[in-house]
Amino acid sequence: MHPWGEWPMNRSALHVRIGATVLLLYLALMSSCYHYRAQPMGVGGAAGTEYAGEVVWSLAWGLVQENPRIDNCMDQGLAEVRVTTNFGFALLTVVTLGLAAPAKVEWRCAKPKPPTGVIRVPSDSGPRR
Numbered sequence: 001m002h003p004w005g006e007w008p009m010n011r012s013a014l015h016v017r018i019g020a021t022v023l024l025l026y027l028a029l030m031s032s033c034y035h036y037r038a039q040p041m042g043v044g045g046a047a048g049t050e051y052a053g054e055v056v057w058s059l060a061w062g063l064v065q066e067n068p069r070i071d072n073c074m075d076q077g078l079a080e081v082r083v084t085t086n087f088g089f090a091l092l093t094v095v096t097l098g099l100a101a102p103a104k105v106e107w108r109c110a111k112p113k114p115p116t117g118v119i120r121v122p123s124d125s126g127p128r129r
Contacts, residue, residue, distance in 0.1 A: 035084035053106030
């Protein structure tokens with residue numbers, strides 16, 4: 001008896017096993033392995049945008065590093081930065097012995113600062129009741 005059941009399998013059982021294997025492989029490769037998040041506390045850390053991001057690479061054990069291009073925040077600061085890796089990225093890093101190490105960097109921009117100045121009351125306003 002074969003350890004996986006009767007062999008040869010019928011086609012429907014083979015399709016189910018192949019589908020389950022593909023699904024498990026997809027989930028393992030696409031799920032987050034770990035992530036780091038940096039966000040200021042309080043109102044200063046309130047985000048004004050949704051996440052934007054890109055995959056960056058560290059090559060040759062960190063001798064060559066790619067920095068993300070953050071061009072959507074204009075004059076606003078960053079509200080949050082998140083660095084994530086998944087099983088596929090970790091596997092690639094291990095297989096290449098650290099020669100290539102990808103990571104996904106995501107950020108959210110802070111809310112724009114309200115304009116500062118003096119609030120003036122119009123002088124031609126009539127009497128108040």
